[in-house]
Amino acid sequence: METIPENEIQTTTPPAERLAYSVQEAADMLGINYFTMYRLIQRQKLKTCRVLRGKLLVPRTELLQLLQTDLR
């Protein structure tokens, strides 16, 4: 099985059909750094959900909403 180098994984756009993304994937999609992303979460500009082990996920709908706000 072929292994994809990690730097390629980071630059690949996550597939559109996913329901939620990790904070890092969402940051990459928005083109902002991780800290800014967590600041948006802490200020509740972006709502997140937690999965089993406590990891934060950003729902796709939240990202779309932020981008729609952005387009206004």
Added chain:
Amino acid sequence: MNYYERPTPLQEQVNAEAIQHFAEHLKQFKANCDALHNIEYNLPATANEAFRAALQSSGHIIQTDDGTQWQHAVDLTKITSVCHRRTEAGLEFAVVECLPLKSREMKDVLNSGHDVREVLQTFAHDQRQVFKVWKDDIAAQVREHLEEKYPHQDMSIVVESFEIKLARAISERPAQTQKQSHGVRI
């Protein structure tokens, strides 16, 4: 690794692998912690600088998304700055974030008040809360990564070592670069 338990050779190896896997997180976390420490260290000088800018009514105009107009005083980070404006109640200060998104800049007031030093202290305090959210999320990601990769091994000691490392980055102050203060008492 914690002080009470000695890690096994496998746990040490897994820890090294995890550090490599989460290198970008650790790098960004540390860089942002250092930036916050510098803001905290330079807080009195920054407050003086902002106050002086407000007295001189200098700085370009920034209109935030709520329609309020501010004047730029001092940059805190690439996307945050201290701004000021005159109100009926006197000078008001705010930390404004200008976040470049795809079609425009999102311009938000993060916090504001009449005492510039308090505004900066509140800002620094809020940033520390962000680091707590970030730290917990990295620990959760490390836990998930290790449980998937080593399903029948206890790797909690590796997760703990990450938590300690991140907590240390928040609390430890790096070598500081102090801004020149020109002695305006406020």
